[in-house]
Amino acid sequence: MPVSRAQSSDSRIIAHVDMDCFYVQVEQRKQPTLRGQPTAVVQYNSWKGGGLIAVSYEARMFGVKRSMRGSEAKEVCPEIQLVQVPVARGKADLSVYRNAGSEVVSILSRKGRCERASIDEVYLDLTESAETMLAELPPHRLESINEEALKSHVLGLDVQDGDNARESVRKWFLKSDADHRDKLLACGALIVSELRLQVLEETEFTCSAGIAHNKMLAKLASGMNKPAQQTVVPFLSVNKLLEPLPIKKMKQLGGKLGTSLQVDLGVNTVGDLLHFSEQKLQEHYGINTGTWLWNAARGISGDEVESRLLPKSHGSGKTFPGPRALKTSASVQKWLNELCEELSERLLSDLEQNKRIAHTLSLHLNDSESVKKFPSKSCPIRYGTAKIQEDAFNLFHAGLREYVGSRTIKTKGNLHHGWAITGLSISASKIVEIPSGTRSISKYFDNQVKTCTSEKQSIDLFTQYDADVSYSGNGSYLRFHSMCPQMKNCEEDTGNKHFMPIVNQDKDQNESKDESFIPKSIDEQHSSFSTVRQQQDGVTRDILSLSSSGAELNQKETKIDFLGEETEHGLKSKEQKWKPYKEKGTILRYFGSHGSCSLPKEDHDKILGDNKASSSSDSKVMVDSFFEVVEGKLPPKNLVPRTSTTLSGQDELRRTAWSYKSDEIDQITLNELPIEIQAEVRTWLRPHKRANTMKKGSSILDYFLPTRNS
């Protein structure tokens, strides 16, 4: 049956804040003479004046639109000022805008829970702040309401014109017998108006905002009165707002789904959508989307504001339209190198500034020449520009082989290999924070990374690893897989998901001739690896630091699995793969702090699915971990071999799991650590709690199911 929870319990106060033509404002701040002038930001001026990506409101009045070319804009608005996006490494560089966005976020996140939704938008959950305000200093007790708040647009408010508007807004704010939800909204609007003023004072940027009872409505509202204004959506005006609204104006319905609603169901406004039962919508669009649509039409959205001030991934890409498409391996490599350089730089600053590490590197390509899509590829990330470049290029070859392999192709001497890359992008995802207790460790990392990249050397800074939080079986455990370049005799590990592509050099030879691409020899690659290995004489070498946000599960103990046997280094194989690290005589020494109890699976799932449950004060202990790879030593006594109950019998034979108790750590072991880390580890060995960063269940249904059951 229809969902009822959101309607009744949705007295949250949510704001959406949206910077006005943000890139333009950033440029205007840099160059104040542009203020007040019709201005647009363009990238790549050479072809038809470049493409517009942001347009000032003055320019919009002339009919200038985003997606116009610079020359078109000049036609409709001759006096328009066109500012170019900075270019670095042959591509647009958006870092100034990203940084400006961060400035804004740091201000807007002062009140309530803040979610950075894009480079220039945030959502705020102001429920608590609004409730506090209402309890302590409700608007009707205020002597005055600030100007900015008085300029609010309150939907459904009877407003004549001119000065009257402000007067009725004031009355709305001061109304003491208003609906409780409206009072909270009023508080929210006051808070938002103050935040917006702070943004203006501290950054010189204006923004617009919407204040409503959920994200969807807040977002809708923030776009209604721009620039530099805010709009409030009282509960009772929701229906009037939505009914006449063109379906495509709703977030998520601006694309194919919206078109389908129009074409297939004849739905043109949100009001039209009301005539369809939830079941009917589910029949057309599936259970999740169907329910979502049914709710959306009624202004219901359980979507929560996530607490997140930083992006979840970093990417760098470029298009090579039509004639400029990349047709040689060498040109792809060249551009990949540029993209990887940018990405690496951004990863490094994320590490420095936010103590975060990405885990996955992905490559996406577009090929114009064929209907068939070029496959995306990913692998574990290794820090250091050269490493990233190398891995990216390997990913490209892995994709390429798959791509051309599946189609008949006559290559011989033909520069046209049957592909032409029109889009190239590389991205880093699965970014996790290094636990706060490991600051000095991250610093240690940090220095190494810098050293490495500045010397343009390929040093294995981060030995590859894979943190695999397993939720299956009885009780959970953490599994760490150390990774290294695949050498001969490695057994396939079915449990591991990351593999580097195979680089078949025989196959590449044609290309190398044609395109002067010289593949790095396997020996070379190995030597860079063994350089590090050689240094590993008894002392700490490769240090892996890992925080697993998903690991905020209760664990009696954490077990580390590592796989088997040392591999040969001097192989002459022409193939290289990435596979699980298997070292004979290698000890993974592991230190961790652990929770002290375990949960039955249902509770376990509950925590995973419910952000609030685990962020509350009774949240369970976070598992922090830290281990190093040291050769030629036996496990310290405090590493007790165990058999993991979740492994199959065969795996049990191959794997050894070590669990560790923090109070049994061997001082000698500790003393082997770099001096600056020792103290840190000692404090860190004491169990401590950490905020949960676990995402809420993402299915739309998840938002509503809890109430259905209750």
Next chain:
DNA sequence: ACGGCTTGCACT
């Protein structure tokens, strides 16, 4: 033969 470049999320 062009709207470029980034993000995030749902689905499978």
Next chain:
DNA sequence: TAGTGCAAG
């Protein structure tokens, strides 16, 4: 999971 596709701005 990794890979694909959609959507937004």
